[in-house]
Amino acid sequence: MxxxxxxxxxxxxxxxxxxxxxxxxxxxxNSSATCSRxxxxxxxxxxxxFLRGVCLSFSALVMMLIASSYPFMQFSSxxxxxxxxxxxxxxxxxxxxxxxxxxxxxxxxxxxxSIVLTMILVMQLIMLYDVKTPLVAILGKAIFHLNSWSMVExxxxxxxxxxxKITKMASVVLGVSFWAYSLFAxxxxxxxxxxxxxxxxxxxxxxS
Ligand SMILES: [Zn+2]
Numbered sequence: 001m002x003x004x005x006x007x008x009x010x011x012x013x014x015x016x017x018x019x020x021x022x023x024x025x026x027x028x029x030n031s032s033a034t035c036s037r038x039x040x041x042x043x044x045x046x047x048x049x050f051l052r053g054v055c056l057s058f059s060a061l062v063m064m065l066i067a068s069s070y071p072f073m074q075f076s077s078x079x080x081x082x083x084x085x086x087x088x089x090x091x092x093x094x095x096x097x098x099x100x101x102x103x104x105x106x107x108x109x110x111x112x113x114s115i116v117l118t119m120i121l122v123m124q125l126i127m128l129y130d131v132k133t134p135l136v137a138i139l140g141k142a143i144f145h146l147n148s149w150s151m152v153e154x155x156x157x158x159x160x161x162x163x164x165k166i167t168k169m170a171s172v173v174l175g176v177s178f179w180a181y182s183l184f185a186x187x188x189x190x191x192x193x194x195x196x197x198x199x200x201x202x203x204x205x206x207x208s
Contacts, residue, residue: 010205013198015040024198043198050203053124053194057117060187063180064114071175075166086110086177108151113188116146120191127203137208140200147192156185 011025
């Protein structure tokens, strides 16, 4: 049986690293609180933090749109040329008898990051304009759950490693999509870094 525990000390949290309890009800704007025992960052408050989140997640989504529409890279070897786009990679994997790999690539590289970013954009807009809605709590839960399932950085490191190998076998021209995906990965990481779990849930509680 699940029991919901009521909490009178709303702004008390346990340090995620060493479990020491802190009251974070009065952290001034533009400052951060770290654990006195282990030094773990507990929370960080910034001016215009929701506007920052809106700008970062929107920029990342625009870069994703460009990355999905233009050529990722072009290979030429022994007179043969081949152009690759991100959606075509998924289709080629499917056609060449690797449907599971196609689904995994599409999900972790394109679909889940796009869904997470769209949800962050909507949540940050709700927070920015102080719209009172229970939707914000649903978004908050989903974002912090799905966050660990998007592997943008892992994919990008994989691409760079493969590039080094491919350039030994064929001449490679990097397309617009490659640079757009690089920027997307960067914006994605910055968007995730801009989300302060404690401050987000404090705002979610006030709005829902
Ligand atoms: Zn600690």
